[in-house]
Amino acid sequence: MSKQISKEEKLEELHPMDKWLRSERMPHIWCPGCGIGPTLYAWARALDRVGIDKDKVVYVSGIGCSGRGSGYLNVDGFHTTHGRAIPFAIGIKLAKPELCVNVISGDGDLFSIGGNHFIHACRRNDDLLVICINNFIYGMTGGQLAPTTPRGQYATTAPYGNIEHPFNTPHVADASGAVYVARWTSIHVRRLEKSIAEALTMKGFRYIEVLSPCPVNYGRRNKLPEPDDIAEWFRQSSVVRNGADTSEVQIEKDKPLILGNFVKRVEKLTYYEGLKKLEERVRGAR
Amino acid sequence: MKIFRGEIHVIKERCKQCRLCINLCPTQVLQESEEVNEKGYHLPELIEEPEKGKICVACGFCQIICPEYAIWVEEKKEETPTEKK
Ligand SMILES: Cc1ncc(C[n+]2csc(CCOP(=O)(O)OP(=O)(O)O)c2C)c(N)n1
Ligand code: SF4
Numbered sequence A: 001m002s003k004q005i006s007k008e009e010k011l012e013e014l015h016p017m018d019k020w021l022r023s024e025r026m027p028h029i030w031c032p033g034c035g036i037g038p039t040l041y042a043w044a045r046a047l048d049r050v051g052i053d054k055d056k057v058v059y060v061s062g063i064g065c066s067g068r069g070s071g072y073l074n075v076d077g078f079h080t081t082h083g084r085a086i087p088f089a090i091g092i093k094l095a096k097p098e099l100c101v102n103v104i105s106g107d108g109d110l111f112s113i114g115g116n117h118f119i120h121a122c123r124r125n126d127d128l129l130v131i132c133i134n135n136f137i138y139g140m141t142g143g144q145l146a147p148t149t150p151r152g153q154y155a156t157t158a159p160y161g162n163i164e165h166p167f168n169t170p171h172v173a174d175a176s177g178a179v180y181v182a183r184w185t186s187i188h189v190r191r192l193e194k195s196i197a198e199a200l201t202m203k204g205f206r207y208i209e210v211l212s213p214c215p216v217n218y219g220r221r222n223k224l225p226e227p228d229d230i231a232e233w234f235r236q237s238s239v240v241r242n243g244a245d246t247s248e249v250q251i252e253k254d255k256p257l258i259l260g261n262f263v264k265r266v267e268k269l270t271y272y273e274g275l276k277k278l279e280e281r282v283r284g285a286r
Numbered sequence B: 001m002k003i004f005r006g007e008i009h010v011i012k013e014r015c016k017q018c019r020l021c022i023n024l025c026p027t028q029v030l031q032e033s034e035e036v037n038e039k040g041y042h043l044p045e046l047i048e049e050p051e052k053g054k055i056c057v058a059c060g061f062c063q064i065i066c067p068e069y070a071i072w073v074e075e076k077k078e079e080t081p082t083e084k085k
Helices: A007-013 A016-020 A036-050 A066-072 A085-095 A107-113 A115-124 A169-176 A189-200 A215-219 A229-237 A271-285 B020-024 B061-065
Strands: A057-061 A076-079 A100-106 A129-134 A180-185 A206-211 A238-240 A257-264 B002-010 B030-036 B042-046 B071-079
Touching: A016 A036, A036 A066, A036 A100, A036 A129, A036 A189, A036 B061, A057 A066, A057 A085, A066 A076, A066 A100, A076 A085, A085 A100, A085 A107, A085 A115, A085 A271, A100 A107, A107 A115, A107 A129, A107 A169, A115 A169, A129 A189, A169 A180, A169 A206, A169 A257, A180 A189, A189 A206, A189 A257, A189 B061, A215 A229, A229 A238, A229 B020, B002 B042, B020 B030, B020 B061, B061 B071
Parallel strands: A057 A076, A057 A100, A100 A129, A129 A206, A180 A206, A238 A257
Antiparallel strands: A180 A257, B002 B071, B030 B042
């Protein structure tokens, strides 16, 4: 007679990440070598490291391959419309300030269609952790130019090479007032985990950019076609410079990739705290 | 003294043969095997050569780098014989 395996027993045989996953949905849709998986695992380990109750974690994502993560993780999540992950997250935080609200989404989602939400959430200091999975391209829709594609690189909509100047996203966050700014890659997983854990213990708008391979839509068009080519590029070209001036960390073709924990500001009043104070002042005076 | 040795587990149906575990293993003890899963991807396997010092030391890097959550390491502690004086 075959032995019935209980759910707990089955989980034990699975990967340690499975306690955060909706395992029945695995294997996921991401391509071989994609950096989204390791980034999410680093985030999950950071939550464990800091000891945040799983029931208090919210994961909000926009549209794109990176946006799919909220459907695969076994935490409360919202898969919002394109570019609107930050506004949804702000709403959640204002309604339930006790929650740990995380936005994990793509570079296209956060910096093209969602760019305005990003800078204003930085400016207002909304209490969110925002992780941008930057693969330099629109992955899901087939490799169109993103606002992060380095100059001279190729995309389906830049068949002769990109002529635009890309965003230097840590600098955008820094200049807009984010209290924590860092950049790692999806192969620097241990340092990424530590950085996320550090950001999780702070309040205010915290931003981490994670450079991530998209072998299929970025790599194939840029002479990095194998699933592990971009990882190798990251490994060979990365230079860690903690505390670097964010105006000097622009990503350029054939130049070193500067990684590190760049900015850690003295915490300032968050939007929610300001709102509470206002409420006390106005209601209290009545 | 105790030393750490690792035992590798592969969740076969998840592997997509991206080779990150094989290329990034610090002790270079993983290689592509002949075995394929139902989608035709070749799975990684552990090849140790203890006499050359090539063993899995249970660092867990393959586990945290795998995009598929397909490979993980079980840590085994091993007693080493204490040296005679
Ligand atoms: C309002 C709207 N406009 C356009 C799209 C098409 N669209 C889907 S995903 C995407 C870009 C995703 O790029 P990115 O955020 O970098 O995520 P990736 O897929 O690279 O992870 C676009 C333009 C859409 N879904 N909704
Ligand atoms: S298209 Fe790119 S970003 Fe999307 S799953 Fe594939 S590798 Fe990942």
